[in-house]
Amino acid sequence: MSVSSVDLKKYESCRHVVFKLDQMRDLKPERWDIQEAYVVISYLLAGSWINMLFYGAEIVLGGFYFLNSRPDLFFRWSTRYVRPSYVIMYTIGWYWIQQVAAWSELCLPSLSARAQLWMFPTTILCTYSSAMVEQIFLTHRFWKITHNKVITFLACLLLIAQVVFHWVFGIRVFVNQALSPFNFNLAITAATLSAATDLYIAMVMLYTTSTIKTNYAATRRPSLLRRLSIQSVTCGITTSASTIVMLSLLATNNRSPSILIYDILGRIYTLTILSNYFILRKPVANAHSLTTEPPAVAQPIVFRPTSLNGKLSESICPRNASANPQNSKLIFCWEHRRSILQKGLLSMLAEGCGDISEGWRRGG
Secondary structure, X not given: OOOOXXXXXXXXXXXXXXXXXXXXXXXXXXXXXXXXXXXXXXHHHHHHHHHHHHXXXXXXHHHHHHHHOOOOXXXXXXXXXXXXXXXXXXXXXXXXXXXXXXXXXXXXXXXXXXXXXXXXXXXXXXXXXXXXXXXXXXXXXXXXXXXXXXXXXXXXXXXXHHXXXXXXXXXXXXXXXOOOHHHHHHHHHHHHHHHHHHHHHHHHHHHHHHHOOOOOHHHOHHHHHHHHHHXXXXXXXXXXXXXXXXXXXXXXXXXXHHHHHHHHHHHHHHHHHHHHHHHHHHHHHHHHHHHHOOOOOOOOOOOOOOOOOOOOOHHHOOOOOOOXXXXXXXXXXXXXXXXXXXXXHHHHHHHHHHHHHHHHHHHO
C-alpha cells in the first residue's frame, strides 16, 4: 500500500508535536519561549472556561428579564447589540486558540501568521464595542436624570476618544500585522481612556444623586437615590478596575494574567448592563402598573347661587352629602365666602356710582 504525500505531512506534523511535548518535560533556561507559549495557552484555556460560565449567566439573566418585563427600545437595542458582538469575539478567540496558539506554534511553524492575525484586531473591536454600549447606557441614564449638557458632553467626548483610539489600534494591527511599540502605546491609551470614562460617569452620578433634593418619600436618599448612587459607583468601579488591573499586568510584563482578564473583560461589561436592567426592573414595573390602572375620576365642586344669609340650599348638596358631611361643609364654606365677596363688590360699586353722581351734580 502506497503512502501519499498528505499522510507523510500528517506524520511529520505529529512527530513534531511529540518532540515538542518531550522537550517540555525537561526544560532548560534557553527554552523559556516554549514554556511561555504553554503558559499563555493555559491562561487562554482558563479564560475560555470563565467565558462559558459568564455567558451562561448572561443567557439566564437576559431571558428572565425579557420574560418578566417590557423593556423599551433603548434597553432592547443595547442588550441585543452587546451580547452578539461578544459572542463573535469569543468564537474568534477560541478559533485563534485552536488554530494559532496550539496547532501553528507547536505543529506547523511555517504557517503564515499574516493569515491568522486578523482575529486579534477583531477581538479588540468586539470587546470594546461592548464597553462602548455600557458607557452609552450609563451616560444616557445620567442625561435622563439631570439634563446637564456640560457634564454629558464631557462624558460623550471621553467615550468617543476611547472608541477612536481602539479602532485606530485595531486597524493598525490588522494592516501592519505586528504589535509595534506604537500600537502597544495606542492600546495602553485606549484602555486608560475607557477606565477614565467609567470612573468619570460613576463619580458624576454619585455627586448628582447625593445633591438631589426631593419632597417625595419614595425617592429620598434612604431608598431610591441611595440605591442608584451605590449601583452607579459599583458599575463604574467594576468595569474600570478590570481595565486598570489589565493595564497594570501589561506594564509589569505579566502578559499571561492580562490575557486572562482581557478574555473576560467583555463579559464584565455585558453583565454590568444586565445588572442595571434588573435593578431598574421593579421601578419600571411599578411605574407601568400605575400608568395602566384606570384613573380615578373626582367629583367636581359645583358653585351655585345661594341666599345672602349663608344658608345652604338643597340643590347644591351632592347626592352623597349625608354619607360624607365633609363635602357639604366644604361646599357651604366656599358658597358663604362667595356671598360675602358679592356683597362687598356690590357695596363698593354702589358707593362708586354715588360718588360719581355727586361729582356730576356739583359740577353742573
